[in-house]
Amino acid sequence: MSAANVYVPVKEDFVPAPAEYTENAVQEAAGGVRHEMLKRFFAYKTSVTGMVILIVLILLGLIGPHISGHAYDQQNLSMANLAPRVPGLASLGIFDGTETVPKTDGAVRRNRYEELGVTDTYYIFGTDNLGRDMFARCFMGLRISLIIALAATAINLVIGMNYGIISGYFGGMTDILMQRIIDVIGSIPTLVVVTLLMLVLKPGMGSIIFALMLSGWIEMSLISRSEVLKVKELEYVQAARTMGAGHMHIIFKDIVPNIVGKLVTQIMLSIPAAVFLEAFLSFVGLGMPAGTCSLGTLLSDGFSNAMLHPYKLLPAAIIMILLMVGCHMVAEGLKKATE
């Protein structure tokens, strides 16, 4: 075929489709998929249960510290080490503040509320060894742990997602270089990173978040990279590129909305991981400083007292288990819905 026979397209041959038409069609198609995902998510019993657990916990974290009538850090040494006493149930003989205390010559049942003559006082979860209300402390701890976990996860998401997208989207040398860096950083155990950082930094919420951030973004970046690699070769992204869309447009308008499902799943898995690490730090003595509280400090204080006063450990442990299980249930539902 000679060159003269080849039709050379001119500019007028390409008429852009009416903007409102394409926009609507794309929106509707995407909306349909998203709607389908949500429907699947809510049809799955596990994920709905998980959602309910998490919502209840978040509400309790918000209002819990303020509804018992005692501040979480208000000390009252005359009321120290009281067992749980719940209004209403106390008259039935359960949760009336009676506890079995082991002594060298056998166990003794005693009710310290009656001994102190304060039978009209109720501490639903009891008090700790400084007379602070365990109910307010547990939910304050939940709040602090949630703040730490959410902040760390949000930072991880921003760093990890961008790192992964840049690495996967641009490919080539950029990708190789960025992945080698990940290989090295990812080979340092989280435990070592977090422990060493906490030794150098001042103990407190900011340091814990920073330490969690340094180790948590890698997983997030690996996931977004692999998702980007899958999505970027699909027809619609190629089409967008052919139509002259810029990198920023393709990344944020075409790619990001399609990897959100996987990222949200990963978020639901990094929250419990952060709570876990925070509690771990408290156990090894690098957690939140004395005076403040978090699920980790409550657990480690509670455990040292658990044999004498098991009620000091139980509520915090149950809250933590519910939080972990709730997040994993939601993550499982998301995984199923996005498959």
Add this chain to the structure above:
Amino acid sequence: MAGYLGKRLMISVVTLLFILLILFLLLQFMPGSPFNDEKLSVEQVAVLKQKYGLDKPVIVQFFRYLGNMVRGDLGVSYSLSPNTPITDLLKNRFPVTIKMGFASMMAGTLFGLILGFLTAFFGNRILTFIYNLLTLLGIAVPSYLFAMGFSYVLGYKLKLFPLLYDFRAAGITQVMPVAAMSLGVMAVIARFAKAEASEVMKSDYVQFAKCQGLNNSTIILKYILKNSLMPVITVMAGLLVGLLTGSLVIEEMFSVPGVGSLLTNAISANDYSVVIALSFIYSLLYVVVMLILDLLYCLIDPRVRLGGKPE
């Protein structure tokens, strides 16, 4: 294969060098110096510094440090037990931790495989429910919470197992810590085994074996188990990391004289040299295990060798 091996080895070596650099820098920034004694005159400090090579440029110091670490000289403890070489501190503790980790890994893998395969083969309602409950709890709940529960209920209330570790009766005193650590391993392995087995059961060759009239037990033993067992190795790397972290807290709880409790003690005693030496040991262990598992994975699944290029 050789190329892949070389690449993985390079990455591991660079990682370890990087970790050593970080650890060295941390030591430089730690407050105080070994010669903080006011009684020492300036000349004496200079003599001491010359003796220990601290008057040399930082670069020279780093390479000396590197040489010592590689040769297995981890330095001495400052405050936990002053002037004891850290290698001596580790000598008795290391086997304890390794044994406990190994036992947890084995127990978790064994029960996980049983649970996963049973659910995949005979997935009736009760079994599936137990499987769902156990895997969810095992994956979500941290090992230290299991340990707390076990030590209160089994140890304190029912008095079935001793609460604290005793080296004279290492077997029975290790039951609770090992059980607490293996639950997480069990859950992950069970999920993986079930997914693998279900996948293999749907495969053409198993369908074909069925069509040929082979009985179920032959199919399960000869085809499904054999082909779904090997990939389980690949999830073990992640589990090992969890065990390392978990063992730290759990050793402390049950007073197990292992590496983990040494690290917690060193942290609370501000014994930086011990903390840093242990960080290096943990990183070394981790990097080596990851390397071994990667190579195993590559032997099992030849596609990895092609440099990750799918056909």
